[in-house]
Amino acid sequence: MSETIKAKVGDIFDIVLEGNPTTGFIWQPLVPHEALEHVDTYSEVQSSLVGAAAKQRFLFKALAPGKIDLVFRYSRPWEKGKIRDERIYSIQIDPAK
Amino acid sequence: MSYTIHHAYEDCIISQNEVLESVYTMRFVDQGMESLKFEEIEEAINKQGASWKAKEYDFLSLPENELAKRLGVKLDVEKLEKDRLQPKPDMVRVMADFAGLKHKDGVYPLSDKLAEIIQTGPIYIPKVVDWRDRKGRNNVTSVKDQGGCGSCVAFGTTATLESMVLIEHNASVDLSEAELFFCGGGSCQLGWWPDNAVTYLKSRGISTETCFPYHDSQMPCNTCTERDGEAIQIMNSVILNDMYSRKHYIKNIGPVMCVFEVYLDFYAYHTGVYSHVTGSFRGLHCVEVIGFDDDRGAWICKNSWGNGWGNGGFFLIAYGQCAIDSTYPFWGIGGTRWHF
Numbered sequence: 506m507s508e509t510i511k512a513k514v515g516d517i518f519d520i521v522l523e524g525n526p527t528t529g530f531i532w533q534p535l536v537p538h539e540a541l542e543h544v545d546t547y548s549e550v551q552s553s554l555v556g557a558a559a560k561q562r563f564l565f566k567a568l569a570p571g572k573i574d575l576v577f578r579y580s581r582p583w584e585k586g587k588i589r590d591e592r593i594y595s596i597q598i599d600p601a602k
Numbered sequence: 603m604s605y606t607i608h609h610a611y612e613d614c615i616i617s618q619n620e621v622l623e624s625v626y627t628m629r630f631v632d633q634g635m636e637s638l639k640f641e642e643i644e645e646a647i648n649k650q651g652a653s654w655k656a657k658e659y660d661f662l663s664l665p666e667n668e669l670a671k672r673l674g675v676k677l678d679v680e681k682l683e684k685d686r687l688q689p690k691p692d693m694v695r696v697m698a699d700f701a702g703l704k705h706k707d708g709v710y711p712l713s714d715k716l717a718e719i720i721q722t723g724p725i726y727i728p729k730v731v732d733w734r735d736r737k738g739r740n741n742v743t744s745v746k747d748q749g750g751c752g753s754c755v756a757f758g759t760t761a762t763l764e765s766m767v768l769i770e771h772n773a774s775v776d777l778s779e780a781e782l783f784f785c786g787g788g789s790c791q792l793g794w795w796p797d798n799a800v801t802y803l804k805s806r807g808i809s810t811e812t813c814f815p816y817h818d819s820q821m822p823c824n825t826c827t828e829r830d831g832e833a834i835q836i837m838n839s840v841i842l843n844d845m846y847s848r849k850h851y852i853k854n855i856g857p858v859m860c861v862f863e864v865y866l867d868f869y870a871y872h873t874g875v876y877s878h879v880t881g882s883f884r885g886l887h888c889v890e891v892i893g894f895d896d897d898r899g900a901w902i903c904k905n906s907w908g909n910g911w912g913n914g915g916f917f918l919i920a921y922g923q924c925a926i927d928s929t930y931p932f933w934g935i936g937g938t939r940w941h942f
Contacts, residue, residue, distance in 0.1 A: 526884035527793070528751065552792040554793030556753060
């Protein structure tokens with residue numbers, strides 16, 4: 506089941522994913538979309554301790570109208586084919602008014 | 603009070619003074635383009651004269667268009683400062699303590715062992731020490747995998763403890779990271795700190811993997827009924843800040859635990875001596891240091907990301923890189939014994 510995000514052309518919206526990069530697992534957007542620009546990523550470590558998890562906030566800018574399925578995968582880069590988690594966001598981009 | 607360190611890619615070493623000047627909160631800000639492209643990592647390696655090789659993974663070829671990444675981490679700077687200000691250890695005394703020699707009011711009775719320590723201990727430190735091949739055997743247990751839980755402190759500490767049992771008793775044991783982490787107060791989400799792991803090993807010790815098997819999600823403390831009969835605890839620990847004490851300890855006593863900062867390019871490490879060349883900060887990590895190589899200017903370490911990562915799960919990291927020598931101590935543990 507995917508979460509739906511609505512935006513208008515020119516809007517900047519964010520997607521927040523929780524993970525723990527100190528374990529070797531990282532979130533990555535699977536494919537680029539011409540209608541979206543990945544403009545920024547913020548990561549915030551959740552504690553002062555060693556091995557703490559982090560929230561990754563991906564910022565996207567809506568460039569063109571349409572409907573897009575944006576896929577994120579949580580995996581270790583060297584473990585081919587092993588996907589720990591997957592999130593799909595359905596992005597509905599409407600024309601700017 | 604907080605302040606910002608502008609953090610250039612070319613230099614991931616945060617000076618001791620910068621860290622000590624801050625109070626409780628540090629904020630790392632990475633600015634500029636960041637790329638995950640394999641070719642760009644290779645280019646950065648070549649440009650900076652780094653001597654490691656990256657492995658090309660699927661994610662490295664995914665296009666990214668990130669203008670900046672910003673990361674925040676809060677450190678207990680007061681605790682770090684307290685550790686750093688600890689007096690330089692008297693290595694003869696450390697070796698005598700770890701060898702189990704008894705003293706009265708700080709005076710050790712003369713013995714053959716003490717004479718051996720005094721004569722051979724501090725004098726000569728070889729260029730290369732690797733506990734995988736030392737004293738005629740491998741003193742490093744197999745590479746483990748912490749999975750998706752932030753339990754690296756338990757894995758680094760348990761790996762070091764297993765090495766010390768091999769060195770001190772010539773006994774191979776598979777000890778329970780789960781007990782250390784989940785009974786000691788670790789959190790998959792929030793992480794842990796090596797001091798807490800050392801305290802638990804001193805007070806309770808840990809049982810075997812069979813007694814409390816590890817799974818990579820938060821677990822209740824649930825050891826087996828035979829736990830107390832098979833747990834191994836430690837009698838000694840030491841914090842090592844300076845290079846001489848670290849190498850002296852590793853040469854004469856055994857492996858240690860360390861903490862360092864992980865950057866994005868670390869995921870792509872394959873072989874050689876790792877140094878940070880590109881990519882933003884991802885978090886703090888703890889591993890076992892199993893030796894050093896002065897010819898290559900590096901610590902030899904065992905990671906806990908399985909044997910598919912890096913060089914069969916092992917890696918070399920250049921001295922001074924990623925705050926390994928400037929900010930975080932090494933922790934030595936020993937005097938292992940069965941807990942009764």
